[in-house]
Every structure is written in C-alpha cells, then in structure tokens.
Amino acid sequence: MKVGIPRTLFYYAYSPFILSFLEELGVEVVVSEQTSKEIIDEGVEDAVSDACVPIKLFHGHVKNLFKKADLILVPRLVSVNKEATFCPKFLGLPDMLENSIPDFNNMLEIRVDTKGKKRELFKICLKTAKILGKGFLKAWKACNIALKSYEEYCQRMQEGALLPLGIESQDKNKDIKLGVVGYPYILYDSYLSLDIIKKLISLGCYVITPEMLPERVKKEESLNIKKLLFWTFSNNVLRASYHFINNRNVDGIIHVTAFGCGPDFIVDKLLELECKEKNIPFLTVTLDEHTGQEGVNTRLEAFVDMIKIKKARKEAAVS
Structure with missing residues (x-):
C-alpha cells in the first residue's frame, strides 16, 4: 500500500505528524515532487478559475501522484482548536477535487475536526489506520510517536531553524x-x-x-x-x-x-x-x-x- 501526500497546503504545517504516523503504521509514503511550473500548469488546467494559487497548486500535486500511489490523502480540515475553522476552500477541498479532476477515484478523504482535543485526534488516527488495514494498538503507538515528532519539529523551528527550507x-x-x-x-x-x-x-x-x-x-x-x-x-x-x-x-x-x-x-x-x-x-x-x-x-x-x-x-x- 502506497499513500501519496501532496507537497502543499497542509503538508507545510503538519507533515512531521502525518509522515511519522503513516511510516510508523508500516505504510509506504510517497510525497509529490517539489512545486514546479509544470505542476502549477497541471493544477490550473482543472481548478476553478477563481481559486487562489495554493488551491490550484494542490490540484497539480494530486495529479503528480496519480501513477505513484494507491491512495492520495486529501484531508477535509475543519478545526484543530476551539476558536476557529480553516478557510472554506480547505473545508470543501475533497469535493472540489472530486468534481474537477477527471478519474480521481483513489482519494483518501479524512475529516479532521479535533477542536484541540487529543482524544479526537486519536479517533482520526484510528479511523485512518483501519482504512489502511491496521489495528488499534498500531494506531495508538503511531499516534504517540507522530505527536513526539511534531513537538520536536516545532521546538527546532523555535530555536531558529527553517526546516521546510532545509x-x-x-x-x-x-x-x-x-x-x-x-x-x-x-x-x-x-x-x-x-x-x-x-x-x-x-x-x-x-x-x-x-x-x-x-x-x-x-x-x-x-x-x-x-x-x-x-x-x-x-x-x-x-x-x-x-x-x-x-x-x-x-x-x-x-x-x-x-x-x-x-x-x-x-x-x-x-x-x-x-x-x-x-x-x-x-x-x-x-x-x-x-x-x-x-x-x-x-x-x-x-x-x-x-x-x-x-x-x-x-x-x-x-x-
């Protein structure tokens, strides 16, 4: 099982958690290529004309993964705290892609609505693990290791590193x-x-x-x-x-x-x-x-x- 991760939108905020979680589950992770003119052009071809460039870019990164992954992760980001939600385009992203990109039939859609609660985060991890054929204990261990990886990433950024840029x-x-x-x-x-x-x-x-x-x-x-x-x-x-x-x-x-x-x-x-x-x-x-x-x-x-x-x-x- 290969799971594709588009290298844009949620990737730059939460990739340390996502990559660590999937790898700990024993799933092969495939990340789309670095953004290029070709990827943007591919996205512009299918995205609605009034979409902002990051949304157009997401379409291109999804298409970049078509022949490389069995499933492509497209989260429906709703909330990660109690005070706010994500942009409406994040909320409707799976629907946009389903109706914009022809023959996109291997979407791994995961609804993320934690309101800042770790219990809700684990429920999402468990649901994802079950879809990928993994059990409760595997999901529990992977979630905890992923949280630690994310915390270490945040700590290094706060010390002056700009890790996404190398x-x-x-x-x-x-x-x-x-x-x-x-x-x-x-x-x-x-x-x-x-x-x-x-x-x-x-x-x-x-x-x-x-x-x-x-x-x-x-x-x-x-x-x-x-x-x-x-x-x-x-x-x-x-x-x-x-x-x-x-x-x-x-x-x-x-x-x-x-x-x-x-x-x-x-x-x-x-x-x-x-x-x-x-x-x-x-x-x-x-x-x-x-x-x-x-x-x-x-x-x-x-x-x-x-x-x-x-x-x-x-x-x-x-x-």
Whole structure:
C-alpha cells in the first residue's frame, strides 16, 4: 500500500505528524515532487478559475501522484482548536477535487475536526489506520510517536531553524531582523514564494516566521487584538505580527500573501493599519502563478535598503 501526500497546503504545517504516523503504521509514503511550473500548469488546467494559487497548486500535486500511489490523502480540515475553522476552500477541498479532476477515484478523504482535543485526534488516527488495514494498538503507538515528532519539529523551528527550507540555523547576530509572515504553504514552498526567505537571508537579514514563535507567545497577543478572525492560519499570522509590532523586536514586517485569498485580504489590511500606527516598516508581497522573480527581488532589496538607511540615521542622531 502506497499513500501519496501532496507537497502543499497542509503538508507545510503538519507533515512531521502525518509522515511519522503513516511510516510508523508500516505504510509506504510517497510525497509529490517539489512545486514546479509544470505542476502549477497541471493544477490550473482543472481548478476553478477563481481559486487562489495554493488551491490550484494542490490540484497539480494530486495529479503528480496519480501513477505513484494507491491512495492520495486529501484531508477535509475543519478545526484543530476551539476558536476557529480553516478557510472554506480547505473545508470543501475533497469535493472540489472530486468534481474537477477527471478519474480521481483513489482519494483518501479524512475529516479532521479535533477542536484541540487529543482524544479526537486519536479517533482520526484510528479511523485512518483501519482504512489502511491496521489495528488499534498500531494506531495508538503511531499516534504517540507522530505527536513526539511534531513537538520536536516545532521546538527546532523555535530555536531558529527553517526546516521546510532545509535551513538548520541562522546567525542571530545579523543587524537586521525581519518578521516574515504568511501561511506556511506559501512561505515554505520555495517555488511559489520565489525563495523570499532565502533571498532575505542572503541580503544579511535574520528572518523570523510565525512558526518560529512559541504558541504561548502568540496566544498572549489575543489580548491586544480586538477581535480574532474565523480562520486558523489567519489568526496565526495575526498573532505573530502583533507580537512583532508590540514588542518591537523586528526592524520591519513582510507579509507574503496569495492573490485572490479572501481571508488574507483582511489580514493584510489589519497589519498595514497597525504598522502604520506604530511606525513599523511594512511590505506586502502578493504572489500568483504569473509573479516574476526579478520584480520581487527588486522590492525586497529596496525594502532592506530602506531599513538600513533608517537605522543608520537613527544611530547617527543618537551619537
């Protein structure tokens, strides 16, 4: 039995748990190839025209797995905490794929609605294990090992690593620190994000993303936000950004967003207004399947240069 995992959307948030769980069950896991122009084009061919690029991309990654896996995992993500749900396109993803991609008859659809309860998570793991022909004890052991793998992954990210990009550590002594916020399936997909994070590091910046902040730190920012949003990933971006703004522990914030994303449009406006009020340099980089590398590089370089000039003037005034 080979189970295919599309390398996008949920992959960049929960792959340490998913991969560890399936491997511990004794299932062969096949991950789709790295995002490429061909995969995006394949997705655009079948996805509805008004879908955002991450959803189009998911279609392409599913098609990339057609001849490589017996089953392809397509979770119906509903909730992982009590406060919010996922974007409507996440909730309806299995239905979209079933009606958009011809002859897609090997979907492994799993409904994920835990509301933050480990008991509900185990029920989902047990259901998945039974579908794959595994028993209770196997599922129990695999779930616990997967949770440990996920916790270790989160700990390493909080220590400064950017594991999805293959970056084991960063130099924390860099003069410029930037908060780079966005959904994990945009930030950590090198092709889709046009390698924004690596570009910033090459420009001499220390990059901090939402996943590098402890959950406790982000939860504390709830008191500073008048009203949380309805979507899990959006709240994660919002809390991390407010932490950067209120603690002034970064020199600027870059919001990386996908064109056509409704929830992110609200997040971006809130961040723009908050940064303007607190005098924090802010840049929005909007991406879609047509965005060019050189244009993004020019904007990043100009943003970093502006921050360097601002810091130099401030230091000169103090001295």
